[in-house]
Amino acid sequence: MSAAGIDIGGANLKGARDDGLVVTRPFPLWREHDGLPQAVEELLAALQPFDRLAVTMTGELCDCYANKEEGVLHILASVEEAAETTPNVWLIDGGLSSIEMARAEPLRAAAANWHALATWAAGLEGNGDSLLVDVGSTTTDIIRLVAAAPNCGGLTDTERLRSGELVYTGVRRTPVCSILEEADLGGKASPLAAEHFATTLDIWLLLGELSEDPACLST
């Protein structure tokens, strides 16, 4: 029996198999949500062969969906359509559960991927009392692990923003105008244009910590 896990994000699809195979691909869910079943099918093909499948997600918060429930249900339906095996779904307060439970209460499956990671990391030897820091493209998770389990100040995005365990800053997608009010230009303070012209990825480019990708034209 081998198992695969996939994470359906708003900008990226990720998959891993328990022998260490990892697959990721960019997928702009908020622009192309009709193409999700096809994209998941390609992700799963790259993860073959596997017997069991688990799903986490954050893509339900994309603004192509009227609300998170609609997003969770569409993502679950897309994965079911693409997969040959019935997937299990990670619930924020229930761990790995049946897809029927997720469909019955979609919000329990929303933004649960950090919790799956924290539960797994907390169970690793030597991680008994630790701090888990996961810096992603869009957000950063900071989670206390105590006695081999996540010790969280909140479960939903709103609660976690308040507790400081979800920091809405990442290495790629964060608009510069959301983290800086003004910049020092030649010794003079200059307010920024409140436009989506530059993101944190551009900061790393300018600092020389990343090299330019001529094919990357989106902001």
Add this chain to the structure above:
Amino acid sequence: MSAAGIDIGGANLKGARDDGLVVTRPFPLWREHDGLPQAVEELLAALQPFDRLAVTMTGELCDCYANKEEGVLHILASVEEAAETTPNVWLIDGGLSSIEMARAEPLRAAAANWHALATWAAGLEGNGDSLLVDVGSTTTDIIRLVAAAPNCGGLTDTERLRSGELVYTGVRRTPVCSILEEADLGGKASPLAAEHFATTLDIWLLLGELSEDPACLST
């Protein structure tokens, strides 16, 4: 002899004729810049008949252009292609000028529409010493008018941001995450998601100052 003036913005095309006719239409230049000649042609058709044509712009800063020079030249070429008469162009430091002068030094035509407005407003009777405040969809201009002329602390966007005469906040397009770090939710401070999910337009909707437009689905 009748005259028309048009302003090519990044999100809207606007036109006016000297008898008071005004035409505006939304046009997402940053997404569809290949369609600009056609869109300008339709704008000019709605302004017919007129003998002379003047152009201002701010759309050159859209990130579909590699830089502002490229943007100005593309916008000028699009207007020339669409118009039956050779347009004049407002230059930030030269007023109404020939299109050849604008092409020779494109940056002088960049973001000059506020200056055309300020020059016109300053010449109106009773506006000798005044403050001109123009709140747009994306930005707000605050310009001193002294002795029937604009008295500016800067001419370029960068200079004007520094002087406070260009405030990058408008009634429609400003991302909420660029003007607010945290919000009071039920008595508790909650940091915001650094996403383009909500703009100032949503603020006016929530305050009940604007009514909802079911057809408006973009953020």
